[in-house]
Amino acid sequence: MTSETTEKASRGVAAVDRALSIVAALEASDMPRNLSELSRATGLYKSTILRLLESLLDAGYVIRVDEAKYALGPAVLQLGMSYERTNPLKHYIFPIFERLVAADVESPSFHVRQTEAERLCLFRMNSNHSTLDRVREGDRLPIGRGAAGKVLIAFGATGQPGEEFDRIRESGIALSLGERDKLCAGMAAPVFAGRNRLIGALSLSGPRERFAPDDVARMTPLLTSAASELSTGLGGKFPY
Structure with a gap:
């Protein structure tokens, strides 16, 4: 050339x-x-x-x-409509969302990294409870605040150092209490595809008052089980 x-x-x-x-x-x-x-x-x-x-x-x-x-x-x-028709992630994720909502957890959503500074809420389903977090499909949110963002950082290609991210990698769960909105909270787990490549973060979010220690303990196995099922369906593995 x-x-x-x-x-x-x-x-x-x-x-x-x-x-x-x-x-x-x-x-x-x-x-x-x-x-x-x-x-x-x-x-x-x-x-x-x-x-x-x-x-x-x-x-x-x-x-x-x-x-x-x-x-x-x-x-x-037209691109968005085509994406809605053909995106295979949706066919994996929404049945899992439905089961999570039926299990009486907070609102599930799936986030991917959009830029160095932002994440994108790709899919969302409201829980059976009232919700205050106002996260919608298509919203771009700061990568450094919120459980889903911290999961994307912790398990990303660069493997962000630091005690907080080390704890997230060790446990497989990130918990955020009032970071983006003092009245809201969330928890998230990573989702992997083939070759254990991180593709996104599965999160549960809602009013902070419903994320007391007992609530978190009840929702954690439901969230990790859902992340494991989704990862397996996409050719990955969780726990990683």
């Missing part, structure tokens, strides 16, 4: 990364964004954003709103 070809390939990858950063910035906002807002969110020059927006507009991934603002387009919805 010539140096010119290598340079073009490098530019091509950079362009894709930049376009995806624009889509991610729009996804993270509840309102359409203008060029200045997109520039602050992505760190890109407005001229660069305008060039990339033309391609995103043509492909339907972005739409123009009021001539000066931009929002996600219908192609993103």
Whole structure:
């Protein structure tokens, strides 16, 4: 490969990364964004954003709103619908969620690492109790706060050092009491796929008052059993 070809390939990858950063910035906002807002969110020059927006507009991934603002387009919805139809994780996870809810635990959810700083709630099912944690499918949450985030850090590729993460790795469980919201709590366990590769965190969350020591002791074997069943179904193993 010539140096010119290598340079073009490098530019091509950079362009894709930049376009995806624009889509991610729009996804993270509840309102359409203008060029200045997109520039602050992505760190890109407005001229660069305008060039990339033309391609995103043509492909339907972005739409123009009021001539000066931009929002996600219908192609993103089509991708989401396709994901809903074909994602095999859903077929494994929701029957397990249903059994957990039937066992009278707090609300189950499944989280994956989205970025260095964030995790994504991929699936969620409300418990039979009232819930205060307000976690929804598609929510992006801080990786460093909450039980699911700490599991993703502890069992991630880098194996974060520290006494807290050592305890999580030793027990296979993370417990969070009032970290993201002082009224809420959660507990989580890792889920592994083939070659014991971490793919996500299975968590139970709800009002903090329902995470007393006796509650945690009752829910722990239910959570670890569910993580084990899910890992086995995906070709992994828990305990790890």
